[in-house]
Amino acid sequence: MKIWTSEHTFNHPWETVATAAWRKYPNPHNPAVIGTDVVERKVVDGVLHTQRLVSSIWYFPKWAQALIGSAKVCYAAEHSEVNPSARHMILKTINLTFCRHIAVNETLKYTPHPSDPSKTLLTQEAVVTVQGVPLTNYMEDILTNKISNNAGKGRQAMEYVITKINDEVKDLSRSTDEILLNTKKSFDDLTTSAKKSMDDISQKAKKSLDDIQHIKINGNFSEC
Amino acid sequence: MDSIGAACHELKKQYDDCFNLWFSEHFLRGRTNDSMCASLFKTYQDCVKKAMKEQNLDLDEVKKDLLGTSQEKKPPQKS
Numbered sequence: 001m002k003i004w005t006s007e008h009t010f011n012h013p014w015e016t017v018a019t020a021a022w023r024k025y026p027n028p029h030n031p032a033v034i035g036t037d038v039v040e041r042k043v044v045d046g047v048l049h050t051q052r053l054v055s056s057i058w059y060f061p062k063w064a065q066a067l068i069g070s071a072k073v074c075y076a077a078e079h080s081e082v083n084p085s086a087r088h089m090i091l092k093t094i095n096l097t098f099c100r101h102i103a104v105n106e107t108l109k110y111t112p113h114p115s116d117p118s119k120t121l122l123t124q125e126a127v128v129t130v131q132g133v134p135l136t137n138y139m140e141d142i143l144t145n146k147i148s149n150n151a152g153k154g155r156q157a158m159e160y161v162i163t164k165i166n167d168e169v170k171d172l173s174r175s176t177d178e179i180l181l182n183t184k185k186s187f188d189d190l191t192t193s194a195k196k197s198m199d200d201i202s203q204k205a206k207k208s209l210d211d212i213q214h215i216k217i218n219g220n221f222s223e224c
Numbered sequence: 225m226d227s228i229g230a231a232c233h234e235l236k237k238q239y240d241d242c243f244n245l246w247f248s249e250h251f252l253r254g255r256t257n258d259s260m261c262a263s264l265f266k267t268y269q270d271c272v273k274k275a276m277k278e279q280n281l282d283l284d285e286v287k288k289d290l291l292g293t294s295q296e297k298k299p300p301q302k303s
Contacts, residue, residue: 019248026226035226037236037272039286041265043256048247053276053286055228075281079290084252092290 002128002140004147008155010120012162014087014112017120020161021089021110029157030150032056034073048082054093064139074098087112103129104143124151227268229275235268 010017025033035055042049054076074097082089089110095102105127113119126147130139227236242261250260276283 015248015252018252019244022247023244035228037227037232037276038239038265039269039272039276039283041258043251043258046256048251048256051287053228053272053281055226075286077286077288077290081291082251084254090291094290096285 002144004126004128004144006124006148006151008122008124008151009113010122010155010158010162012120013118014089014110014120016162016165017110017122017158018082018084018089020158020165021091023161023165024154024157027157027160029160030153032058032150036078046083046085048080048084050078050080050082052078052080054078076104087117101130101132102139102143103127104147106147122155227272227275228279228281229271232268232271232275235264235271239264239268 012020024030025036027033033054033056035053037053037055038050039053040049040051056074056076058074074095076093076095076097078091078093080089080091091108093104093106093108095104107123107125109121109123111121111123113121126144128140128143128147130136130143133139227233239261242264246258246260250257273283
């Protein structure tokens with residue numbers, strides 16, 4: 001059995017990171033993950049519980065295929081909990097393929113950084129156990145290295161999604177700005193035409209008044 | 225992101241879009257009522273479960289409790 005742990009700080013608030021975690025795949029930084037399917041999801045006491053089936057493609061070297069089979073698509077079960085009031089997200093993954101020989105238990109925790117709550121701390125742990133095949137120690141080392149390597153890709157993948165989300169927010173605020181600008185323009189137009197109408201009205205009113213006075217004067221004259 | 229069932233891709237996309245919106249705009253803001261995407265979820269679920277059956281994938285295996293049970297493998301105790 002091999003245990004691998006790692007920590008990483010994201011310079012983004014927990015809410016952004018948690019949102020990005022759901023949108024992590026598909027991701028050019030980790031093309032091995034080809035599918036995620038939600039099989040169960042519910043909110044219990046304000047905590048979101050999700051169970052997903054994760055499909056990924058693994059490319060094994062030829063010699064390893066002889067030992068553990070040549071399956072290409074591997075499946076894993078992922079269970080997660082998101083507690084928004086505690087600002088806590090935990091994901092646990094276990095492989096479903098190769099269960100007789102290989103067990104990979106992976107845990108990811110996203111929490112606010114203890115010294116700076118505007119940042120997010122990712123704590124990652126993987127427990128790798130290989131049994132029933134030759135060279136178990138060697139195989140465990142290979143898998144642990146692979147996980148360590150993938151963890152780097154995973155962080156890049158998260159940063160990629162976060163940038164995408166932030167850009168969307170910017171786009172959204174840009175279009176909001178445009179709407180506001182257009183609304184202001186419409187108001188200005190409206191005010192101008194309203195002012196114009198008012199001027200017209202007052203001008204016409206003045207003219208009518210003049211006319212009336214004129215008529216009155218004329219009338220006065222005719223009365224004479 | 226793709227689904228294991230090719231027929232479920234579009235249903236999954238519709239549900240995911242709804243869920244992502246619900247998650248950031250409702251759930252993270254303390255509104256935990258999840259009825260917003262319930263009907264999309266149901267349609268997508270029916271599709272996935274059918275696809276899993278066709279591919280001989282055991283739903284119970286995926287659902288086996290991982291969080292907070294003794295079944296998960298614990299790291300060895302430090303002596």
